[in-house]
Amino acid sequence: MSGTTLTDWLRARDDEELAALLRARPDLATPRPADTAVLASRAGTRASVARAAEGLDTLTLAVLDALLAADADRAPAPLSRVVGHLPPEVTAAQVGSAVAKMRAVALAWGPDDAVALPPAAREAGSPAAGLGRPAPGLDGVDVAGLLAGLPDDERKVLDTLAASRPIGRTKDAAVVVPLGKAVTPIQRLLARGLLVRLDAETVELPGQVGAALRGGPAPSTRTVSVTEPVLRTSTRKAALIDSTAAGAALEVVRHTETLIRLWSADSPPVLKSGGLGVRDLKKVAKAVELSDRDTTVLVEVAAAASLVADSETTSPEWVPTTHADLWLAAAPANRWATLAAAWLDLPRVPGLGGMRDPKDRLLAPLSDELRRPVAPVERLRVLEALAQLRAGVAVVDADELAALLAWRAPRRGGRLRDDMVRWTVAEATLLGVVALGALSGPGRALLDDGAQAAARRMADALPEPVDHVLVQADLTVVAPGPLEPHLAALITETADVESAGSATVYRVSETSVRRALDAGRTAEDLHELFRTRSRTPVPQSLDYLIDDVARRHGRLRGGSTSSFLRCDDPALIAEVAASPVAAGLQLRKIAPTVLVSPLPLLDILDDLRAAGFAPAAEGTDGQVVDLRPTGRRIQTPARALRRTLPRTPGADQLLDVVAAMRAGDRAAESRRGRTVSPRGGSGTGTGTAETLTLLQDAARTGRAVWLGLVDAHGVASQHVVEPLRTGGGIVEGRDPASDEIRRFPLHRITSAALVEES
Template identity: 35%
Template sequence: MKSATALKSWLAGRTREQLAELLEQRELPQAAAYGRDGLATLGQLADHLLTASSVSRALRDVSLGDLQVLVAVAQLAERVHGPLPTGGTAEPGQFGYPARAEQDPAERAVPREQLLDWLADGPEQRAAAEDALERLTTRALVLPAHAAKVSVPMLFHQQAAELQGLGGPVDSLLSAAFNAAEIHRISDGLGLPKARTRDVAKRQITALLSDPQQVREVAAGAPGEARELLDKLVAGPARLRTRCFTTQYGYYSGPNSKFLFRPGGSGDPGTDWLAARGLVVPVGTDLAELPYEVGRALRDDDARPAFQPAPPPVTSLVPLPRTAAGEAHSAAASAASRVELLLRTTAAQPLAVRKAGGIAVRDTKRLAKAISAPEQQTRLWLDLAANADLIAPHRDEPSPARGRNRRPGPPPPARMLPTDRYDDWLAASPADRLLPLLATWAIIPEVFSYWPDADETPVALISPQDPVAVPLRHALLAALAQLPPRHGPAPDSGGTPTPKAVAELLACAEWFQPAIAGLGQDAVARALATLDEAGLLGVVAHGALTPVGHAVLALLNAGAARHFPAIPGAGPDLTKHPQLAAAVQALAETLSQLLPPPQTTARFQADLTVTVTGAASPELTELLSAVADRESEGHAVVWRISPATLRRAFDNGLAADDLLERLAAVSEGGATLPQPLEYTINDTARTHGRMRVVRSACCIRSDDETLITELSKARTLAKLALRKIAPTVLISTAAPDTTLATLRTAGYAPVLEAETGTTIIERAPDERAASTMPSLAQARHHHGPGPQTAPALAAKLLATR
């Protein structure tokens, strides 16, 4: 039976939930909505699942152990069926899909028992291999049915050499890399007879390196440093950085450039010895590759294929201190509190957005000072809040056209404002405030604390576009989940994991996400920045995963990152995604257990300070923000009341009696307010409003004639051009709002009065930006017609059975 036919029958037996999960793994329907009717039948889906592009997408979430099983199938197929035939033509695929290879995967199936015997060493490994086969079958990477024989998509057979860590064919490498002079030089290095032409010399080299016995004889004569390097390349990967070669024009000039041997050599005798005999061939600037034939000849044919069913252990561990749980709680509470304060500050004074993008450094510094946090943390909170749809850029309407040409004025600069979701977020508990921030951090494709360019000034609100960030974060959390209970990576004197602990942790992480193995030296800096961010959010404590961290890992395992920029847990409806909804609910419950309910009372002291132990409720925060300034953060938040803050409250319409009553109602234990606080409130209230700004004619009036005389002679008020028209009345040439602002800047406490004589309560309108969070169906670009969600597409396809 053809592979596509067998796969179609297998798909027809899937439940709606199982098929929807498979579609999500393959990033469908977004990737398959081609043609007039889109993806309409299970047969079309089966064809698509066998394409190289679809298989490549599925491999993004496959562990190293499972990948090794797939490679072993292709490797065994070479032994059983011989190398994959090359050449031939194939008809174009339907609906724009790439055409499949002429050979059907079923024709290269291998006996299941032979695969298990070859792959597994002992009953434990055999059981692990069988589990891997079943797991890969649910992902349609091992093709049905594999009861007696196992087959995999053609991509694994076509890339079998690369997946085994082997290089390209020697003939192709030589043709692409060298002109005649270099070919003849390699021929001389191998001791071959003098050839008349380049092609003859190349054929002689290819024939020698294609003979395993002759390759082994050449390798046996290699000096020690060359042999050591050769052993590493044979084990794979088959590439190395080297300065043996240079391009023929002295610089990189394109894909068709030829290479020359660098005059004087590379400085590494071992590499130069290999290059002189064609055992490494240039494939790019400062990059060389070991040919396939050489790697295959020097490998042990009787050795079992690589199979590592479990991640490597992390051995550089220390027991966690008893304070670890408390530190996780403190970090989570501090994160929720600081983001709240940051957003309140942003609501009061919106941030300017630079023309080049991001937030100006001076605004970041101001925010950092306001929330008592380092600038790096402030940038992190801003970026998380923006991607969680709590703040967004807003541009005011341009000024109307004016002048003879009726040209509109220049567009005003964009400002960062709280979104429509901010007010509901502010009224939520600390646990519910932290939830969207954690969900955003989990799936955002960026490590915001990692800024590799030391010469570039970091800015907040950059566009997240790092494709490795989420796989690295996911893999690190998965690696930490493997550590023994109550143990974390060994730290150095500064509390950072030691180099050995980081290396072991990354090796474990690479097992879960093989794609991050190519990061090289960059991986350490990225990993440490990721762990630092996790510590700030309570995801890890002392390098070990907390209960919150386990819940975040479960959210990633549920596939939350597939939906970015929609963020499950930060607003989108999850009704049609039960697995995601369950993961978000579990994270919410874990946060509720970690962060206690907010405090509704405060302790008032005689020095006019107010202390709130723990997180304050939104109502208490609103009241204290109106009458006091926040002084310090931590386990307890301290506020300070002063005449200036009380005048601010009275300006907003609060009366002294009402304020005393409201403060007494939130006093801890029902205690009475300290006398100094009552005296300060009453004294400030008596002096507040002694002068009044009349709105209709912008007059200033006061029953205190001495005060009116003082105002008329004050130099700081000269720009108002005040004129005394009565013992108790002044007039101003400035508008009422300007007059009010100038008087308050000079230290006076005026209020605004209407024409009827009533006091007007000044309240600036709350500005809000429109929400930008898309739904899960709208999050990713959808080409063509058809359902926009995997569950809807699964239902449509199953209806065609």
């Protein structure tokens, strides 16, 4: 075991194990390692070891701490010694399982009976896990007695190092002076031998002193929770979960439609510091009837889905994009899938909206302060924990889920770790990804197969669109389910939503009827709509309302001169001309039945309606036209459509990386013969011409060749091939290990050598 290095141990792993390692630690695969030695070097770096340790659970970290206490980072430690540093309730099987997890991510290696750790593992352990190296001068010394008589300032230094890491930084270690000349506590401790000087700015607490101060080798591992917290769950019918999720999906789609309409007509300004102002957020919250926190999620997801964006003009505003029109034209399930996928990849934390930063400044929605690049990864952790439960199994308490995830990865998440779990569950419930505490069927499809599969699953969960409504005597119209798109557009045009849910209630009023007539509908169109689409008798009061509004509607007609008003009734024209609003509109009578104005027609119609008149706009053919603005739009920013969450490399890609490392290993181990360098480097050749000659000779004699190459990104690699042919700047050869035919550009070859035959 003493001669086994991490490189040797990795070379002994099979291809599937190495691919699994690269999947668990993707930083090791970028850029592609030239061979296993490069992989081992990367795996032992401080940053990579710390990143890998973030994925370890509490028990595995306790075993890591015990291994450090047994100095496994300096020499392989037998497992029998490791067990002594762990709580008594930890079994040998649990230790073996924890060590296996560390071996799977190359944080530990070696045979089953002994374990080695990379030197950087000591910095990845718990602060109180490892002890410093023993000081030979303290062997056989009564360390406890020495500690008992220390002054308070010296004891404070030792206690600090014992409670954290044994390595300390100080300027007092520049020179070691005798005890009589020592001034500072550090200098006196160095003189007593209770600290060891490593260099001019670094000291180490000896292992004997640390053990004496702690009262044992690794007390931190004795209080750790070594068993995973129990998660209380309940069971629901999968159909109930999916139907509840479908209801939430319809609601969030409806709220997003409202947001787009609201900001089309009245775009809120972008704050000078970026983001959305409090008043504008509350305006949206009132329109969609959601809390400020849920409204923050709504606007963040809409922006992430590129439905709204910063106009980036001189006076920037939040404006719907052209992509919003495509979204509005899509089916409800597809609209939901767009929102859900955008939320899953959102590199921001909406839950921070409305909170204050350390300087007591309010964190505004859509501002840069809410950006957290790790948010998609943390969000995915929560959903994957729910996905591990069987379909229909729900979590009773989000706090228990937070405790479970904290045990599984105590190093991840930072100070927002538990809040992130609670926020993710709440946001997923708002969006229909989670329902009743369980992952919904569409939510599971989103995780496993992406947005398109989630849309298909949501389409199955959504109730079938209905082609009818129920008209009530109080002028309300009940939609017993989601309406067909065409019918929904007609009803929305003619009535206002009074309450939404599985059964939406609309109310018909004089204003809503006039809106439909303004859009070009006739009274007969409206009568026909309710007569053919209502499963209940149409009340006379509705017919009377439609006829009464229609009788007054359009008697006054407007056009452009810029603008004109005409009416067959001279008395009505005279009434308009005499009204207080006429002067402001600059109306002038040019005939008993005609008024003209230099103002835009839309402004004239709006002011006349506010004054109690009911004018309508007409086109060149005399028919009623709809002049209502369609709303502002801006071009969708290209960056808004980019996926932010990095995709995990596929199995084939990882196996390709492993195959390239194996080739590098073979090349490094091959004994080389005559070597040439096409770039004029070491070797006997004179350049590309001799390299080409060597390759042609090898192809003719069937000899294997070692090639050194640099790819387009400057990454070096080595390969052993049997050249078959050269030409056109390409070398084509067979890989002896895989029997594959490979092609290499001649200008990428940095050196070449014949492989000596054994």
